[in-house]
Amino acid sequence: MSAVEAKHLSKVFGTRKAVDDVSFELPEGSFLSIFGPNGAGKTTLLRVLSTLARPTSGEALVAGVDVREEPDEAREHIGFISHQSMLYPDLTAEENLLLYARLYGVEDPEARVTELLDAVGLAHRKLDLVRTFSRGMTQRVSIARALVHDPDVVFLDEPYSGLDPHAVEIFDELIESVRGDRTFVMVSHDLAKGFAMCTHALVLARGRIVAFAPKAELDYDEFAGLYRDTVGMGVA
């Protein structure tokens, strides 16, 4: 079974096609990096796949579940990390994670939260308000939040935004440590980093797929050239 599958997926805002007839299939355990210029439709595609936006037409399956027909069931399989932490600044790290754990119905939420805070190296700050955290620390709690219900597929929307190089390093190590057999789909502007992490790469421009292939079939230099040409196409 594919972890993520898009079939002729489109999303239209007014007269503008943000995502235009996108189709691809991603095997379980893979890591897809999505590249493209600003306005190419990357974030919209991610929002449609993660049930935050309804597709105008086409079909999207996450962990075999149709995101349009059964969004609640699909959400059980989805974790989402974006440049926004989705954490309440006036709650502590522990309270934030317990909130999400209880909403998802995680059994023994306290134990799960302790395990995750240990994993992201913030157990000693669990009683501090998220408002007092640095951007890097907040993003680490955000990883814990996205994994609290143990999702099969994790979407990352420009997760490096606003992180300093050291925080990026820690973030990458954390993602690697929690990767396991999960599937990751990441939108990134950082070609070198995105390419290094992925098993599959996708280039989007003006809402359409320009290239999609397993990394094994791609040469980095050729891919970088294609990406530069695509960015040259400008805003969709």
Place this chain on the structure above:
Amino acid sequence: MARVSVTKPSTFQQYKTLLGKDLRQEFRTREMLTSMGIYAFLVIIVYGAALALTARNLDIMRMGGGLLWVLIVFTSLLGLARSFAHEKEQGCMEGILMVPLDRSVVFLAKTTANFLFMLVVEVIAVPLFYFFFMSAEQVAPSFVWIVVPLLVGTLGMAGIGTMLSTITMNTRAKDVMLAVLFIPFIYPLLYACVTATTTAIMGTEFWIDFFVMPLVLACGYDVVMLLVCWVLYDFVVSA
């Protein structure tokens, strides 16, 4: 990490969790309560200045209900405009919408929280209003019954305000938009509650006509509007 066992919680458990989150945040920051409380106090001071020279010629008993509801409506508006500030910050609303839950639970929890915060402010503002403007007057024994229109009106305003606050959350000039939408929607409720409150303050032989009937209509309006908001909330947050 070992696989985690997940059992979908009941709607009531999710409601309790979301309500607890709102209450914990507010009692920690006191953002809404402080701003609403100060605003209510300032409105009372402005009333004092505005009515200082004319009070002897005014029938404050007849005006009291209306003045009190002006205070409540504008104070509530201030609080409602802030009620989704935490949800918008850092994309928290999207985090909640990613959870497999009935989105009307989000509406019910937020409405309950807003209702409680508005009640807390009223518990302080109404006695102050009485102390400054009515303590020297001969209020009717039925005065205590103003609690009923206050509860019914506040519940309706919390529900309608929560819905409209969600709609205007991402608009430009959201405070103005909220006010422009809020006042027309609560007008029937407001009219009924002002009538019932004035009747309770003055006391009258036409108790059924001017207290019970307006309250029945207000309760009906509450039920209809809360049901409409509850049903439409999923559509509103999805759009």
